[in-house]
Amino acid sequence: MLSLIASILIDGISYGLVLFMVSVGLTVTLGLMRFVNLAHGTFAMVGGYAAATFVTALGLPYVLALILAAAVAGIIAFGLEIALVRRVYARPELDQVLLTIGLVFMGIALSGMIFGNSLVPIRLPEFLRGSTDLGFRSMPTQRFVPLVLGLLSLAGIWLLFERTRFGVKLRATVDNPRAAGELGINTRRVYAAAFAIGAALAGLGGVAGAELLPVEPYYPLKYLVLFLAVVAVGGPGNMAGSFVAAILLGTVETAGKYLAPEFATIALYALMLIVLSWRPEGLFQRSSKT
Amino acid sequence: MTNTQRTLGAAAVIPIVAVALVVIFPNQQAFLAQIAITALLVLSLDLVVGFAGLATLGHAAMYGAGAYAAALYSLHVWAEPLTGLVVGILAGGLVALVSALMLMRAHGLTFLMMTVAITQIIYEIVNKSRAVTGGDDGLYGIMMQPLFGRFEFDFYGRLAFWYAAVVLWLVFLLLRHIAASPFGLTARAVRDDGGRVSSLGGGIFAHRVALYTLSGGIAGLAGALSAQTVQVVGLNTLSVTYSAEILVMLVMGGTGRLWGALLGALVFMMIHHYAAEVDPVRWMLFIGAMLVMIVLFLPKGLFGGLEAAVNRLREGART
Amino acid sequence: MKLTKLLLAAAVAAISTAPLMAETVKVGVIGPFSGPFSGSFGEPFRQGVETYVAMNGQPTEDIEVEFIYRDLQAPDPGRARALAQELVARDGVQYLAGFVFTPNAIAAAGISAQAKIPTVIFNASASAVVSQSPYYVRTSNTLPQVSVPTAQNALEKGYRTVVTAVSDYGPGVDAETSFVKAFEAGGGEVLETIRMPLSTTDFGPYLQSIQLQEPDALFVFLPYGPPTYSFVNAYRNNGLDDAGIAFVGTSETQEVDLQSLGEAAIGLETGYFYSAAHESPENEAFKEKLAELFPDAEPNPATVSAFDGTHALYEMIRATEGQPDPDAAIAAISGASWESPRGPITIDAETRDIIQNVYIRVVEQEENGRLVNREIKTYEAQPDYGVQD
Numbered sequence: 001m002l003s004l005i006a007s008i009l010i011d012g013i014s015y016g017l018v019l020f021m022v023s024v025g026l027t028v029t030l031g032l033m034r035f036v037n038l039a040h041g042t043f044a045m046v047g048g049y050a051a052a053t054f055v056t057a058l059g060l061p062y063v064l065a066l067i068l069a070a071a072v073a074g075i076i077a078f079g080l081e082i083a084l085v086r087r088v089y090a091r092p093e094l095d096q097v098l099l100t101i102g103l104v105f106m107g108i109a110l111s112g113m114i115f116g117n118s119l120v121p122i123r124l125p126e127f128l129r130g131s132t133d134l135g136f137r138s139m140p141t142q143r144f145v146p147l148v149l150g151l152l153s154l155a156g157i158w159l160l161f162e163r164t165r166f167g168v169k170l171r172a173t174v175d176n177p178r179a180a181g182e183l184g185i186n187t188r189r190v191y192a193a194a195f196a197i198g199a200a201l202a203g204l205g206g207v208a209g210a211e212l213l214p215v216e217p218y219y220p221l222k223y224l225v226l227f228l229a230v231v232a233v234g235g236p237g238n239m240a241g242s243f244v245a246a247i248l249l250g251t252v253e254t255a256g257k258y259l260a261p262e263f264a265t266i267a268l269y270a271l272m273l274i275v276l277s278w279r280p281e282g283l284f285q286r287s288s289k290t
Numbered sequence: 291m292t293n294t295q296r297t298l299g300a301a302a303v304i305p306i307v308a309v310a311l312v313v314i315f316p317n318q319q320a321f322l323a324q325i326a327i328t329a330l331l332v333l334s335l336d337l338v339v340g341f342a343g344l345a346t347l348g349h350a351a352m353y354g355a356g357a358y359a360a361a362l363y364s365l366h367v368w369a370e371p372l373t374g375l376v377v378g379i380l381a382g383g384l385v386a387l388v389s390a391l392m393l394m395r396a397h398g399l400t401f402l403m404m405t406v407a408i409t410q411i412i413y414e415i416v417n418k419s420r421a422v423t424g425g426d427d428g429l430y431g432i433m434m435q436p437l438f439g440r441f442e443f444d445f446y447g448r449l450a451f452w453y454a455a456v457v458l459w460l461v462f463l464l465l466r467h468i469a470a471s472p473f474g475l476t477a478r479a480v481r482d483d484g485g486r487v488s489s490l491g492g493g494i495f496a497h498r499v500a501l502y503t504l505s506g507g508i509a510g511l512a513g514a515l516s517a518q519t520v521q522v523v524g525l526n527t528l529s530v531t532y533s534a535e536i537l538v539m540l541v542m543g544g545t546g547r548l549w550g551a552l553l554g555a556l557v558f559m560m561i562h563h564y565a566a567e568v569d570p571v572r573w574m575l576f577i578g579a580m581l582v583m584i585v586l587f588l589p590k591g592l593f594g595g596l597e598a599a600v601n602r603l604r605e606g607a608r609t
Numbered sequence: 610m611k612l613t614k615l616l617l618a619a620a621v622a623a624i625s626t627a628p629l630m631a632e633t634v635k636v637g638v639i640g641p642f643s644g645p646f647s648g649s650f651g652e653p654f655r656q657g658v659e660t661y662v663a664m665n666g667q668p669t670e671d672i673e674v675e676f677i678y679r680d681l682q683a684p685d686p687g688r689a690r691a692l693a694q695e696l697v698a699r700d701g702v703q704y705l706a707g708f709v710f711t712p713n714a715i716a717a718a719g720i721s722a723q724a725k726i727p728t729v730i731f732n733a734s735a736s737a738v739v740s741q742s743p744y745y746v747r748t749s750n751t752l753p754q755v756s757v758p759t760a761q762n763a764l765e766k767g768y769r770t771v772v773t774a775v776s777d778y779g780p781g782v783d784a785e786t787s788f789v790k791a792f793e794a795g796g797g798e799v800l801e802t803i804r805m806p807l808s809t810t811d812f813g814p815y816l817q818s819i820q821l822q823e824p825d826a827l828f829v830f831l832p833y834g835p836p837t838y839s840f841v842n843a844y845r846n847n848g849l850d851d852a853g854i855a856f857v858g859t860s861e862t863q864e865v866d867l868q869s870l871g872e873a874a875i876g877l878e879t880g881y882f883y884s885a886a887h888e889s890p891e892n893e894a895f896k897e898k899l900a901e902l903f904p905d906a907e908p909n910p911a912t913v914s915a916f917d918g919t920h921a922l923y924e925m926i927r928a929t930e931g932q933p934d935p936d937a938a939i940a941a942i943s944g945a946s947w948e949s950p951r952g953p954i955t956i957d958a959e960t961r962d963i964i965q966n967v968y969i970r971v972v973e974q975e976e977n978g979r980l981v982n983r984e985i986k987t988y989e990a991q992p993d994y995g996v997q998d
Binding site for chain 1: 339345392395396397398399400402403404406407408410411414415418530531534537538541542545571572573574575577578579580581582584585586589
């Protein structure tokens with residue numbers, strides 16, 4: 001019994017960390033910037049393809065490929081922000097939905113044309129393959145990647161947004177763009193940077209989560225609901241909230257798989273429904289009030 | 291133009307377009323029937339998105355409920371089509387009513403995700419009830435009786451198209467009437483400024499529940515039409531993906547103006563169909579680029595763009 | 610007078626340049642040529658058809674076959690019906706082919722039955738599909754067809770207890786039902802049957818809880834692509850192989866996924882109807898032509914189903930000399946047998962479903978590093994065990 005509970009917690013938390021890693025970038029773009037970004041998965045997918053290419057075609061080490069993948073996703077997002085996304089910040093949410101869905105479609109078609117319609121594995125280095133013995137059971141070694149990266153991203157984002165001038169500027173811009181502009185903040189640049197950071201985090205998540213969510217053209221649509229769920233339950237814009245939400249959702253679904261395998265999915269959505277009915281703003285509201 | 295002329299003119303549009311479509315595409319009536327049914331569904335979605343101002347990814351829940359209910363009714367109770375439509379309306383309305391009680395206090399992302407959760411739960415339940423619904427193999431074996439006891443459903447879909455088009459027409463007229471009624475005006479007032487209306491004592495919650503239920507009933511009607519004309523109901527009728535697709539059609543056409551829903555459904559389905567025919571592999575690239583263009587250049591959707599173009603022409607003619 | 614002469618000359622010229630007035634028979638192929646299933650089905654369909662045509666030319670000298678491809682990404686009965694109707698009424702196709710998903714195939718059955726369009730199913734695998742139209746023929750497989758021999762093999766290998774884990778959808782349920790029935794009939798014990806939602810991404814918990822029950826073997830059915838990849842990796846990384854729980858699979862190691870599964874796949878044993886490593890001159894010729902036309906393509910079960918499906922179409926077209934005679938066409942293919950790249954196959958004269966060998970295969974790595982499904986055992990001439998229920 002004890003080992004069952006331990007197993008549920010271990011698997012649940014490690015799954016939750018994967019969920020957190022793939023959604024954390026969305027907390028920035030959707031939560032903080034208030035941009036309804038349904039194309040989040042596209043940037044995660046871009047990161048995944050980039051990493052696979054770096055490792056397989058160029059033979060770069062995994063860790064380096066991981067960092068470069070995040071950079072590639074960030075740079076592409078930066079370009080898209082300047083070319084398209086910034087034109088719709090002030091527009092209704094539905095226009096943002098339509099634009100980002102359009103981007104998703106294009107991303108799907110392009111990645112299918114470039115990388116083929118089957119999944120592309122990211123080859124793991126020797127030390128991440130196989131399983132690690134935890135004493136009473138084993139766990140896939142790769143799961144330590146989302147664990148480490150998840151905690152690092154959480155700390156990094158907190159430092160960036162709460163402890164740097166950029167963070168102050170971003171919060172000022174989000175809360176009151178006009179006032180921020182009058183204070184001499186280049187709001188356009190701040191937004192572009194934040195969007196790129198969100199996408200880079202997505203790229204990182206795409207690589208870290210690729211063992212569970214394999215990289216393929218339909219990635220952005222297939223897992224969209226998962227990303228949105230984490231952000232909505234956690235409270236848009238709240239990093240720690242997303243973290244807790246991801247662990248909670250991961251653990252509940254995992255418990256469902258152990259205890260009532262057929263109803264794991266229903267359990268996940270029922271939990272989501274209950275949390276959102278109880279707290280419509282998510283578990284944690286955004287810290288800086290508007 | 292007087293109001294009467296305007297109303298008559300508006301009422302004539304759907305029949306004229308229907309005849310034109312049959313003349314232009316004489317051998318594709320099953321496809322045209324699909325368009326009519328989809329247009330009806332997008333119309334119902336406009337009530338939620340355009341009139342209540344709520345973005346949903348769960349509208350398929352009501353559509354699927356109507357489809358499965360009508361299919362089961364025809365298989366196990368009576369294969370008469372018109373009563374089947376009523377069953378579809380009731381099923382869609384019921385699902386909408388029950389979920390509205392949970393949903394109508396939420397908005398924004400929360401509302402969106404709750405509609406997703408409800409749809410996914412219904413999807414899973416239907417998937418698991420294989421004995422009743424056929425699961426993902428689909429529910430099949432539906433054989434409808436002749437319409438009014440006289441007109442047989444032919445496999446070319448001729449009757450199917452006219453049947454769906456007439457229902458679409460009637461619902462459109464009804465919704466135009468409702469949109470101009472106090473109920474419809476209140477709906478828009480609630481959307482534009484919830485706070486003020488509630489301070490005036492309008493029961494916002496009850497009003498939104500009523501609107502959502504009406505929308506669900508019409509979605510259920512569309513589902514029933516689909517079940518009766520396709521004769522197979524699949525789980526795709528309940529999917530979040532399909533909900534997203536019809537939302538795209540609506541936003542593309544233009545929200546809050548029933549015309550936008552019709553135009554969006556027609557144009558999206560035509561372009562999808564022909565782009566996929568010309569290039570079965572790469573058509574998604576084209577559709578994606580088109581959506582981006584519409585957002586950038588036609589902020590009020592296709593119908594808004596069309597209207598602006600017509601106005602410009604008129605002014606040009608006047609000067 | 611002059612004009613008539615000129616026209617006449619032109620007509621003569623036209624006739625003499627075309628060797629014979631070739632008659633065109635149109636075939637509509639409906640499948641996922643874009644979308645999430647295009648890699649596993651749509652592309653293999655097209656490759657199978659085109660490889661067959663490249664190897665065999667036209668059915669006869671004076672009949673030309675034109676294939677019209679229509680994209681249907683996912684299960685969507687309404688669109689399936691509309692596409693079939695339009696192909697028949699507008700494009701004038703004499704035959705239909707393709708269909709990956711059961712509901713789509715069933716929706717088109719109404720058109721096939723009423724318009725009398727002989728149709729070759731390239732995939733849709735529910736047992737009930739072929740009986741939906743008297744003009745349906747299938748060249749793929751059903752899940753009972755491959756699961757029953759797989760269960761027999763598991764018994765022969767001495768496994769007494771199993772847990773089954775299948776994706777929770779039609780084919781998964783079919784596989785589970787028929788495997789359990791055959792395994793229990795042979796004296797085995799099924800400890801638990803797990804149905805995993807199709808949207809599952811993390812299979813670890815299922816595998817951990819299976820491990821706690823300590824069965825001899827784990828029977829698996831998963832659809833192609835991403836879930837298979839995650840599952841196989843999870844099987845290795847959660848230490849089930851070390852715990853001695855054998856992997857009893859079906860389509861998990863098929864060629865389109867095999868190379869991306871990588872080392873995790875080595876040693877996995879599966880029962881299925883086609884291995885690219887099948888040793889026969891027919892398979893060699895097929896693989897050679899496929900590689901010539903599509904250098905990046907993997908010879909996959911879906912490719913062979915479409916290849917054989919095209920053979921069935923050719924047989925029907927030849928038997929009717931390109932004329933629309935649906936009953937004669939179906940009569941010509943019912944009961945037909947031929948040597949396919951997968952081995953000998955027969956279209957059952959009664960059910961119009963396929964009878965074929967099922968092979969037990971094990972994944973091995975060749976010297977060049979590529980993985981292959983090595984056939985180690987054959988269960989000959991297996992019917993669809995589903996229809997007997």
